[in-house]
Amino acid sequence: MFGTVYVGRSPDGFGRPGGADTSAGIMSRAQDAVTGETLAQHGWSGANLQGNADFSFNSGVLNRTGAFNIAFDGYAYGQASPAIWTTYEPEIGAVKHYDFSRAEVGLKDPLLLTVYTEALAVAVPEPHAFVLTLTGLALLAGMARRRKHPVRAAAHASLS
Known part of the structure; x- marks a missing residue:
């Protein structure tokens, strides 16, 4: 004012x-x-x-x-x-x-409204966390595949 x-x-x-x-x-x-x-x-x-x-x-x-x-x-x-x-x-x-x-x-100047917001902290995983996650998923997929085809797994075992 x-x-x-x-x-x-x-x-x-x-x-x-x-x-x-x-x-x-x-x-x-x-x-x-x-x-x-x-x-x-x-x-x-x-x-x-x-x-x-x-x-x-x-x-x-x-x-x-x-x-x-x-x-x-x-x-x-x-x-x-x-x-x-x-x-x-x-x-x-x-x-x-x-x-x-x-x-x-x-009024000295036009009324200026400034709203300050606070950013939410978002966790960003490290690159090695992605590698570990993908490795774990690959192992789980391999185990699921073995359970799905037990005969192939047994035949494979007897041939060796």
Whole structure:
């Protein structure tokens, strides 16, 4: 957010003083898309902003596999009234003077939403694990083949 406040003043301090103030606030909410359950909620507010005021929201860990919605709501308010004083000019008479106050508040930059995700650790087998697995499968296939054809295995044994 950014804001500026300038309060008008008369040069001698007499007359009606000026006034100015600002306020702004932002709320964020994460909700489950199906149930509407609130997963995280945060707020920020500032008043009489002079310059920039940064804010960020951290939902913490959202351990969700389903869809969820993130919503942002906000407000900005600025109000100003001038300082007014009167002087007397001999040729003209009473002259009213004004020093206008200013109040401005708004978004400094476009709102940027960044979502950080955590990658799941996936085990990647070492090459020798593949060799051992294939060797074991080949031995099992050979044993299954021998059991399927016991006569051939016996004839083979008697010939040798």
